[in-house]
Amino acid sequence: MSGRAHLAPEIVPILELTTDERIEACNLDRWIGYTRAQQIMQQLDQLLLYPRTLRMPNVLIVGQSGNGKSSILERFCHRHPVQVTSTGTPIAPVLHISMPETPDETELWSLILWSLGISHGERAPASIKKREAKSAMTYAGIRVLAIDEFNNLTYAGRRAADLLALIKGLSNDLKISIVAAGTQAAINALNSEPQMKSRFEPAALDRWRLDTDYLRFLASYERFLPLAQPSNLASRELAPVIYGMAGETIGGTVKLLKAAAVKAIQLGREHIDTGVLKSTDFVRKDGWDDVMRRI
Template identity: 25%
Template sequence: MEADLNLEHILPARRSLVLLKDKQRISAIYEDRWVNHPQVALLRATARALYEMPPRIQAQCMLISGRAGMGKTSLLKKIELDLEVIRKRNAEACSCIAFSLAPDPTLNSFEDTIGEALGVPIGKIRNGLVSQAFCRLAHLRNLRLLLIDELHNLLNVGRIDQRKNLAFLRALSSPPMSLSIIAFGVDDAVHAIKSDAQLERRFQIYDLPPWKQNDSFRAFLTSYEGTLPLRYPSELWQQEKVNFLLSATDGMTDNVVKCITRGAAWAILDGKERIDLACLEKAIDIPPYHHRFDDEE
């Protein structure tokens, strides 16, 4: 039967998943995966450009802000992979480290987090100056860039610690380190950076806004559909589905992905093999349950 199916709605690399049993197809649907779309493609390209830029006296930095569930951590991980690909290609490769800021980052815990990411303690910061040991290590490893998640946590400490943390960020992005920083956080992260004139000049701020009715959202839905092992096209970009998804999810990526993946599971369980509006409506209220599997094997 599969020979008669037209699977052009599925990415070539994912087509063979359609042949799996229902239970395995549903597992594949729920696996986390990266789906590209124009907005994140642009941010990934900007991050690559920063990484490959010759070192500067004052490093250029990016802050990517967006509400919880918009896809910041997923994007950070994807950028980390992109930079790893560049590193492997070049003989004189530079390197980067990625870490998430602790929920209440005093300067000590900030230093420890970087030490953990590097695998070596970095020594103490004194009077806003980073230790010589850290400078030497960064130089030896050709460290060029830091990826920092949850930057808004900078503000979760008292005023004095906040000032020390901001001074540390300034020191990291100034000579002799001159590291580029790509940071991610909710709106508070923007306030933190804007509260410091030097950092504000160094950081270019980008927004990951909630999804709206536009080509970018339709492109994301089409690409996402391309990863789902359903036998027939769902055409998630259709107006009524776009309207439903936007109103049911507040335009948050996390919610959109949950609704589509649950909808896809319902499409299999109900034997429809395409996500219609009823599958999406059901997905909002009822997580797909697997009673049908009891007698399957």
């Protein structure tokens, strides 16, 4: 077992599985509680302890595409699942939805109802859906409405202001907090309604740098890759290569590490080194420019 000290205990048995099963394990999503993610998680947890007041606190998780916003939001929701009391009453602290690509009021109310598992007439007037949604949210004891892809509000055009007013009214009427996640465009959407913007506390996910936090993340992630030998991803040799290939987002790094682990298994190497990294079929986000020049 000492030869497996580089792995988390639950990963060790995976080494005995078939190649296909190990590859599948490589591609699973893993939660790594890096420093900034933990700070934001604590900030979100505090919302559930906040008393119901006239002006509830809201949080906007904002960062580049692929930098972990949705993962933090999903983790927060997973930590506070729906529970059922002894009398059969549901308690749902957090309701999670995603802003539609072309949002409007009636679709947003439908999303809330479907997320609560409530069938309804999708062609019903927005006023009826609103009444049903607010009643259901009250019954379920919702404390936080989590909205992913908040930046899609910029595609709503003139309806964006109405949707922001809808969200503000929902927070005011039900005394719930709003947690939104989106790219920089989410800030632009809020800029159109300064009063609504003032209700949000920004929680920024900065671009990653090749620093101690990044090295710590690499070391933590390595523990979940089912490879029999240590790779020392945080070493002076490999960390700069990984960072140079993956770019400044956590999503790019995770995508590269998954691909490299799969390639290592396929090659029978059982660890990731520079050769394995260079042999992966990986294109970083800004690598599309190079692809365009080659075709």
